[in-house]
Each structure stands twice: as structure tokens, then as C-alpha cells.
Amino acid sequence: MRGDQRMVSEAKVIELSDIVVSFGQKQHAVTAVDHVSLSVDKGSIYGIVGFSGAGKSTLVRVINLLQRPDSGSVVVDGVDLLGLSTQKLRKERKNIGMIFQHFNLMESRTVFDNVAFALKGSGLNKQERRERIEHLLDLVGILDKQKSYPDQLSGGQKQRVAIARALANEPNILLCDEATSALDPKTTLAVLKLLKEINQRLGITIVLITHEMQVVKEICDTVAVMDAGSIIERGGVAEIFSDPKHELTADFIRTATHVEQAEQTIVEYAKGRKVYELKFSGERASEPVIVELYKRFGLTTNVMYGNVEYLQNTPLGTMLVTFDNDDHLDSAKEFLNGEGISIQQVNTGERRA
């Protein structure tokens, strides 16, 4: 097995260029993926987030050509997949593991045999096969269930089996299509932790599709936001979370960071005072901004809510505050922006009593 710690190199392991996928007949054609280009660094965890119907599932299926694009090019591990014969493509697919929202295990086979299915034609003898399968089941923490059938397992356990199956042929890439969407929050975290481990221990590049920004926040290095067949924003997770350019991205982030819920309660509680949201990232998070505001502008800041999260080891803070007066607010805003802190008014301050 691939046990060595791989260096994260700059090489691109997946390169999609100008992909177009449309469904249906000419007049009624729906463009699911509209001229999308995407490149994924080797060893990274790349998240693609979007609402259902945004085209993300179609896009991820282009990577292993389960979905053939109408145009564009697909290069995986340096191989142009669109130029391959059926047989060669099948061989390349063994290098790209995939897991699904509904696990897609074979109900008629045991856990062991589900993983063994992937190893047909691998050239391993029976003993080697058994060792590999047991090793994989051990890796995903489900070795004791090897003789069970899928319908005897919980959702989280099924996804673990699916992960073992996807890793059977020692792929360099793992595609996850809404892999945690059918799981409860606790199980989701456990499966994400396992994926992160696999990424770090085996050096496998992961491309992950989700509609939950929470999932991206948890494990991704890079994120692309998809809407109506296009990628509207992409970048490092910390960067996107601290400074989303697009409204949809900001929406996704708000649901993921729980600021939204806090906001409602606080605006209610602020009783007509203006509430501002301060956001800061990186080293700024630890600087004594509030003290500076008082010293420079005589502004007393009431912190109503504060939260710091660490995304890929970058602290990302959110504060909801009110000020005791508005006198120097404009210069205060300027100062904050200069410090890399964004400030935004949340309510009008003229709420009905």
C-alpha cells in the first residue's frame, strides 16, 4: 500500500478545460456545465459547492467520463481521457475512485465481496486480495463487519465500505459526490475525518461535491462555487471564507458559520441600535482592534457575538458589535478596512420597537 507521506507538489492532477455538457434535444437542450475549466493540485482536497441543479454532479462525472462532455478536454494524471479507447479508459478509471451520496453498494454481496468486486482483474492472487481487502476495511474502521450485508449496516458504515471499495485499486484520485449528504451531522464529521486521513496518509487527491459549506470548511483546501453551470468564484478556503466576492458565496458561508442564526437573535436584542458585522482573518484576528477603536476614535464597542474559526490553520473571526455613538464612524470604518477588517451594517437601526 501507499504508506509514504507524499510531498504536496504543485503539479495539477486533474485539468478540465472549457467543459460544456448539455442534456436534451436541440431546442430543449439544458446546459448543465457551461464552459468550465478547473485544475486540481496534486494532494489537495478540492471542494465544489453549489445548490442542486448547479451542475456540480455533472462536472465531477466528467472527471472519470461517466459523463462525456460535448466539448472541452479532460486530462487526469497527464492522460487525455477523451482520446482513450474504451478499454484504456476503463483502466484509467481504476486510478479514480468514486463514492456516492447513496453509497451504491451491492446488496447481494457481503462487505468483503463488495470490496473484492473492485479487484476483479487486478492480477492479485487470492491471498493478496484477501490481505488488501482486510487492510482497506481496517483502514476505514469496519473490518469486523466484513461478513455483513450492506442492509445490516448504518449509513456511515456503508459509506466506509464504499470508501474501501473506491480505494481498492490504489487510485491517485478520489471523487466524492455528495458523500455525506445522506448522513447525520455526527457521522458526517466522522466520514470527513476519515477522508482527511486518507488524503494525508495516502496522498490521494480528493474532489468533493457538496451543497453544504460546512463540509468545505471542515476539510477542503480549495473551493469552487458553482451556479447555473458556471464556476462563479474559486480560491483557497480561508481566502473565500474571509472575503467572498459573490453574494451566493457569502450566503453559503453564512449558513456554514452559524452567523446567520446569531444575527437574528442579536438584532432582536439590540433594540434599535445599529449592529455591525466585523470580519477578520489571518493575524488580524488576534489584534486588539476594539482597544484601537476606543483610543483613536473614542468609540466604545459592545461585542454582542464573537466567533473565531480556523480554516486550514488560518483564523477567521466574525464579530457582531454595536457602538455607543456614530460620530467618528466613517473614519473608524476607514481604519478598519486599512487593517484588513471588513465592516458591514447588519440592520437599519430603526427597527420597530
Place this chain on the structure above:
Amino acid sequence: MIEQLLPNASQMTDDFVQATIETIVMVSVAMVIAGVIGLLLGIVLLVTGEYGLRPNRVVYWTLDQIVNIGRSIPFIILLAIIMPFTRLLVGTSIGTTAVTVPIVVGTIPFFARQVQNALLEVDPGVVEAAKAMGTSDTGIVFRVYLREGLVSLIRAASFTIINLIGLTAMAGVVGGGGLGSTALQDGYQRGRTDVTFTAMVLILIIVFITQVIGNIAVRIASHGRS
């Protein structure tokens, strides 16, 4: 007691044994032949269908029409229409062997459709997963569809066999032999109600046994899952 209740039938034990064997032979032979051909056709329908592994409109449309037409022809008419073909194939148009031909022809489209529907029940997600693992189309048919669809296939097969038993009984009209002939020719046409009744009971027993075997097979194939 039995002689009073079944005055004629009780004198015909040998005939009933003979007829029962004929029925079982007809059903078995027809099921083996129609089973193989129907399974193949069902798989071709599945594979060439719109969402199949290798969609092919021409092949699918043609087969689909043949199956529809085949299933629409009432068996009793098929029996008559197919006679020249039967004579060509087996040299005679009466008797057990001869009647097996229309039974097979009548069963193939029926079973093909059953197979197609049974295999369509297989979760498309599992098929997609197999594709993603680099499994060949042949591999997907044999190792995914036939395996995952086994329980549905067994149900389809027992349903088809029971339907087949009905066809063999109808074949009695043209002197096909078996319990159908006994019921019609030795019973009904001679006004011996007890003979007709006994033949019917024997047919019901065969149907019942088929069902029991089918259910056991389903249980084994599903590892006690359903």
C-alpha cells in the same frame, strides 16, 4: 369413497400419471428453451434501451415491437397460426412435442419483458459505481445486473412458469397432451366432470409446488433479506 366421488377419474390413474408427466415435461422443456432465449432478449432490451449500457434505437425499437406483438397475440390463435412452422421444425403438428413449439414461441416475449423489467429494478447507482470502477459492459451485465437482479429474476421465472402451465393446458385443445388434454378431451367433452376436476386439482398442485420452490429460491438468493 374415492370411487363414488370420482367414478371415472379413479379408473384412470395411469392416464393421470402419464398426463402429469407430459405436462411437467412440456413446461420444463419450454422453460429451458424460452428461458435461455427470453433471458438473452431481455438483456439485449436492457442494454440497448435509452438508459442502457449501449443504447441503440434501431435494435431496441425492433425487439420492443416484436415482444409487444408476440405478447399481444392470443395463445389460442398463435397455436393455429404457427402450425406450418411447427410441422417444419418438428415434423408434426399434433402431440406433446408439436405443442411445445407454440408454447416456447408464446413464452419468449413474455419472459423477455419480465427479464427486462426485473433488471431495470437494479439500482442505477450501483451500475454507475461499477462503471466508475472500470468494469466492462459484459462485467456489468453478469456481475451487477444478473447478480443484483437475481431475486427479481427468480420471481419473474416462477411467474413465467405458472403462466406456462396455463399455456400447456390450453394446448390440450389441439391434442397437445398433458393435463389440459385430459381435462378437455377425457373430461369435458365426455361429460365426465370428475375427470376435469381431478385434472384441475393436479394442475393447481403443480402451480403450488412451483410457487413454493420459487419462494425458497428467493429466500436463498436474498440471504433472508426479503
